[in-house]
Amino acid sequence: MRGLLPAPGPLRPLALATLLSRVGNGLLMTVSVLYFTRIVGLSIAQVGLGLTVAGLFGLLSAVPMGHLADRRGPRTLFVILSLMLCGVSLLYLLVDTFWQFLIVSIVLTAFDRGAGAVRGALIAAITQGAGRVAARAYLRAVTNIGIMAGAGIGAFALHFDTSTAYRLMFVLDAVLSAIAAFVVLAVPAVAPLERSDDGPVWVALRDRGYLAVAALNAAMSIHYAIFDVAIPLWVVDHTEAPRWMVALTLIINTVVVALFQVRSSRGISDLTTAARATRTAGLLLLASMVLFAGASWGNAAVAVGLLALGALVQVAGELLQSSGSFLLSFELAAEHAQGQYQGVWNTSMSISTMVAPTILALLPLGLGVPGWIILGVWFAAAGLLFVPVVRWAGARRTAQLVM
Template structure:
């Protein structure tokens, strides 16, 4: 990749498709809860329960859809699933009660998690070696930019606060998603993996080394929810920092990821270097959790300074951890079953996303300063474990022919 745009090739249409679809994601992330509560009339508890149940069902879809991508080819399958998602998202506009909301959420989440695994399989199919890590890093930076832009557009709906304004955001998201899906057709078609006559089908689920690394990665990835879940309540209820500090910390994270995610992936070229980068990330996350904890003991200036420095240290750790994760998810997988393996990796990340709010509620928000320190030690301990576990997983990477 050179400059702002990636080099000519399949990554360019993937980048444009990612930007368009993530703008749509930013729209819905900003307005969806308000729409279902203020316009449809669901309670916050009903919305939370519906999304949680949908998330549980979504855990079941990534591996089967990833396997289907191996058998049918990921590009066309991803386009089909993306268009199906557009139609499903518009069904939200017909929801009038909790049970309708639950059904639509479950079906949409199942397809969405499956499409996510197929997308990563497509990236794996059209990139090679270190280029895969750079591609994922570039697309993650684009993701942050798109979600931020979508949230900015959604401010108009929040300003008018009408059913029509909110529904327009759903329609705009669907339109952007359709265009994004069609853009992906510019990516060269990927041939399906050949099927052999013997051996187990679900090889990714039998690969203990890969499963162990995916589990460690899920435990480390809890840090992604710190700024969204723990920091707003910590700043308001436990420090003297003004409320606008929350926006400052989110801004630091967003800008740094957009500017430096690609650069942070350089030098991460094999499982060993990815594991070492993750180990460093764990230590940085420990330092950032200690800084967040320290903000409770100072005045306004000290609290803002410690929180800002903590956010900067955390995002540096995040850059290293995410870049290491990109390589390990690809490199430890059998290339002849990338869809299946990426389904496992995505499932582990989904589990992390589901568990993170509970962990943060029990530790930093429940225990205060000791909870922050326990969480930091958790990240550092997992980071240290990455080096030997990745070495073991790489040594036993499966080599036999794919079924």
């Protein structure tokens, strides 16, 4: 089992909890939209609107919850939020109108975004330095494995296509998430962080260097939605590739992340290596966008080859970019306010997730090949900016520590 498990310590129970909860996430990712449309009777437009509004409200919870984690300690707060998420998610089984769906989605998303920030604070508390990058990389690999397993289980509900089968998936998600929450109690308790009384409360929102790096990271993170939003329609409507290539590109991405995320993080140990890795990631993402665009010009065999190669190049860039972001999110943050800073980082990622579908619809799906190229240049430009911006943010952080 050596190499498959993290070193003995607090990361092991957190990894097990992550695996259990992500299996539950995979279940709901597979069945939730069909449940709300086929069983509850909502329209696709209503589901989309409800999730978008919930996402907007969710932006308001990460920073305050992260701040609360700093002041009260992240472990117990994370357990409480996780259990609250379990209870609220079961309320979906009682929903039969759009307004009920909207209210439950808003509350659930607020708790979820807050729990994400608190989880980041917990990781920061139980790890140090480069170990934080390795921990986040390991947990991301575990996340992909859990989601794949959950999607496989959720496929059974899709096969039976009954109200009972779909509802069972929601119950199973809640059970797994509740078990995961209690597993986190095996992580040693974390003391609240000390804070001087003579400074501003919302330090993360005043840190221009951190905000700039978070914004750049959010701009580059749009690539995470490519396989969910752009590739399916691009393959079906603009290439000669068979439809199964949609699934194959997603499988390539998921499997490679699960196998190589930890390994890709090993050379990232400081701000300089993180910034350089992200710069390389931007160039790799540019190359992958060119390959995806080229898939529209050839026959089925050429399209399959270019799409598969594009997926491999894209995931190589994703591995480097995510590993760099793990270090930057922690090392540029003030140690006495890690939860608050992780809340800012999570909020920037949430904004990226919200705007990504629109950008992908306007560029590659709206403009075709030129749109793919523009998107690739966007990624490359963001990557190139990381080195000077991170250097500036790091200098600001050092100056603040000296003062």
